[in-house]
Amino acid sequence: MENNKISMMDAFLIETLRSNGVSNDEILTKLEQNDLRTWENEYPNNRFSALITLFEEDQTKFKSILLDGYSVKFITMNGLKNLLKLKYDKIADRDYQLHENGIDCLDIDEQQLLSLNQLLSMNWVIQGQPLENNKPTSKLVNIVAAVTI
Known part of the structure; x- marks a missing residue:
């Protein structure tokens, strides 16, 4: 594809x-x-x-x-927040925390993570690990601005 x-x-x-x-x-x-x-x-x-x-x-x-x-093609910080809200119903301070270079602690399921990986432009990087709770299909991810040299 x-x-x-x-x-x-x-x-x-x-x-x-x-x-x-x-x-x-x-x-x-x-x-x-x-x-x-x-x-x-x-x-x-x-x-x-x-x-x-x-x-x-x-x-x-x-x-x-x-x-x-x-x-x-290219996503700004505000664009990222808006797409998370529209596509996944994820809202800042409820579903994740904002910081100056991206977001932290976004609780997202595996299917959403797959589509988010595809959706994001190259100026963002997803960092994640399995959550230690009763939802084995969930991930806790951070999305940070990619460093360009």
Whole structure:
């Protein structure tokens, strides 16, 4: 499977829809019909026309983005916080701790960790270890800014 790279804004748009219960099939149907009215009315602060552009550039790639996953080209700290909230319902100070170079103590299951590893841009590194609790499939991870030389 090819690693599909998309912009942070495209990821936000997709995850905004998903976090509000919109299925991949519905996303594809609306884009095929070029019908964004419902989304524009429900989420007026978003520019869903960017998804139509991405969809029209390569429909096969767009379907792969939805079904197989994607990585974001570059993620800022605020982008990371927003994607964690939208995609995994993880919120700072409730589910993890912020620090100047990333986040600490994010409790995440193995499936989420796999998708997070794929999603993160190269400017972030995940460090993790198994949790010592009754959830053997959970990991406690830190996400830190990658050091560039």
